[in-house]
Amino acid sequence: MERFSFLLVLFCCFHVAFSFTHVINGEFELGPKPQDMKGTVVTGGPHSIPGWEISGFIEYIKSGQKQDDMLLVVPNGAYAVRLGNEASIKQNLKVVKGMYYSITFVVARTCAQEEKLNVSAAPDWVVLPMQTVYGGNGWDAYAWSFRADYPSVDMVFHNPGKEEDPACGPIIDSIAIQPLYPPRLTNKNVLKNGGFEEGPYVFPNTSSGVLIPPNIVDHIEHSPLPGWMVESLKAVRYIDSDHFSVPKGKRAVELIGGKESAIAQVARTIPGKTYTLFFAVGDAGNSCEGSLSVEAYVGKESVKVPYESKGKGGFKRATLKFVAVSTRTRILFLSTFYNMRSDDLASLCGPVIDDVTLISLRKPHRRFHI
Numbered sequence: 211m212e213r214f215s216f217l218l219v220l221f222c223c224f225h226v227a228f229s230f231t232h233v234i235n236g237e238f239e240l241g242p243k244p245q246d247m248k249g250t251v252v253t254g255g256p257h258s259i260p261g262w263e264i265s266g267f268i269e270y271i272k273s274g275q276k277q278d279d280m281l282l283v284v285p286n287g288a289y290a291v292r293l294g295n296e297a298s299i300k301q302n303l304k305v306v307k308g309m310y311y312s313i314t315f316v317v318a319r320t321c322a323q324e325e326k327l328n329v330s331a332a333p334d335w336v337v338l339p340m341q342t343v344y345g346g347n348g349w350d351a352y353a354w355s356f357r358a359d360y361p362s363v364d365m366v367f368h369n370p371g372k373e374e375d376p377a378c379g380p381i382i383d384s385i386a387i388q389p390l391y392p393p394r395l396t397n398k399n400v401l402k403n404g405g406f407e408e409g410p411y412v413f414p415n416t417s418s419g420v421l422i423p424p425n426i427v428d429h430i431e432h433s434p435l436p437g438w439m440v441e442s443l444k445a446v447r448y449i450d451s452d453h454f455s456v457p458k459g460k461r462a463v464e465l466i467g468g469k470e471s472a473i474a475q476v477a478r479t480i481p482g483k484t485y486t487l488f489f490a491v492g493d494a495g496n497s498c499e500g501s502l503s504v505e506a507y508v509g510k511e512s513v514k515v516p517y518e519s520k521g522k523g524g525f526k527r528a529t530l531k532f533v534a535v536s537t538r539t540r541i542l543f544l545s546t547f548y549n550m551r552s553d554d555l556a557s558l559c560g561p562v563i564d565d566v567t568l569i570s571l572r573k574p575h576r577r578f579h580i
Contacts, residue, residue: 231303231311233365234261236385237287241270250275250292251377259291262301266369267294267376283318283348283381286415290383292320293327293369295376300366303331303387305358310390312410312434313356313365314420318349318381321373325380328368331356334432337370338423340380344445344466346556349381351420353410353434353448355390386411392436400477400485401541402437404566406461409448410434417453419464421445424471435463435473441542442472449562455495455523462564464494465504465545471560472544477568479534487532487541488567491515492525496551498559503546508532509539514546517561521552525562531571541568 238259246254250269257263259270269292273284284290291299305311311331317340319325325340334356344350356363365387369379388411393403403409410420422433424440433439440446444467449456456462465471479485491504499521505514511532517525532539545560 231305231387231389233303233385233387234301235259238270238289238291238383239287241289259299262299264297264299266297267379268292268297268299269294269377271381277321277377280321282320284383285316285318285349285381286384286413290318290381292377292381293367293379295372295379296369297379298366298368299382300364303363303365305361305363306389307358307361309358310355310392310432310436311358311387312353312390314351314353314384314386314388314411314413315367315382316349316351316384316413316416318383320381321375321378324371325378326370327380327382328366328370329354330366330368331358331363333359336423344421344447344558345418346554347418349383351384351413351416351418353420353422355410355432355434357432384413384416386413390434390436398567398569400479400568400570401475401566403435404568405459406435406438406448406463406564407459408436409461412448412450414452419447419449419454422448438473438475440472441474442467442544443470444468446471446473449494455493455562457490457492457525457562457564459564462494462562464562465543465560466558467560468545468548472542473563474540474542476538476540478537479539480570481534481536484531484533484571485539485568486571487530488527488565488569489543489563490525490527490565491517492562492564493517493519493521493523494559494562495521495523496559497521497553498549499552500549501547502549502561504528504561504563505544505546506530507540507542507544509535519561525564541566
């Protein structure tokens with residue numbers, strides 16, 4: 211028994227060490243040497259910022275710094291980097307071939323109106339439009355995922371824009387990476403990751419949640435939210451119970467963009483069999499007050515679940531019964547309305563969806579009180 215326990219501990223330690231990777235100087239608190247800078251511009255060469263290889267017009271920004279009359283945003287800590295025209299930062303990561311990883315990073319838009327950020331981990335890449343409509347503080351945390359095809363990968367953040375002012379470009383801060391473990395089906399749920407417990411890294415010192423951008427990849431395995439696809443024009447927000455009200459467990463999803471903010475999953479079903487979809491609808495406790503509503507669609511069936519929110523947390527449960535007509539059934543959730551936080555009219559918010567379960571009526575495994 212002692213030998214078994216030892217082997218179990220050894221296996222767990224090996225598993226953690228085998229899958230974990232680390233971003234060096236991910237918050238950019240270690241900066242260039244004074245002789246490697248001219249004002250805010252990094253001039254000392256490609257290795258001036260510890261842990262990173264840089265190219266192009268790179269600025270090292272200090273909290274409280276101004277550009278003309280504009281205060282530059284440093285989301286976390288005391289320092290961040292800004293990518294000018296065609297500038298990039300790169301770091302080589304040791305990863306496990308064949309595994310999926312999620313990158314969480316914080317980004318702020320500065321002077322350009324349509325800034326973009328190209329994030330890549332070859333051969334996967336994505337171009338994200340930088341918007342400030344999600345939050346009123348000028349920055350957001352994003353998540354993106356990739357599959358490791360090799361034992362090491364270059365993680366690159368690149369500004370593809372070309373502005374008249376070469377310094378214009380997104381500010382990058384707080385970069386972290388963690389492995390994703392694809393959830394397995396169980397005999398208690400036809401859906402994968404119905405509680406949203408598996409997802410991207412959430413910074414413990416950031417209370418904004420993490421945005422999962424829409425339609426960024428074609429394959430469900432690449433989603434930062436395993437099992438689910440963001441099928442919409444706007445992002446959804448991944449939230450944690452340390453900073454938000456969550457119906458069950460530690461994580462949930464907030465639908466922040468009205469009908470332009472939707473998540474979906476395709477489940478394997480048996481034609482002619484009756485199923486029931488159970489889910490929780492609530493608010494995140496983030497001052498998202500008023501009439502919230504979630505619409506659930508399963509094949510030709512649908513249900514609209516209204517929720518009157520006081521913005522202080524809480525939830526209700528709902529169900530949708532249907533008969534499967536195919537071997538694959540698409541389940542989709544979206545928010546009916548556009549909502550703004552009562553304490554910050556520049557921040558989008560919306561209903562929370564959590565604890566999503568799909569079961570066959572012939573073999574019920576749990577009971578819900580509506």
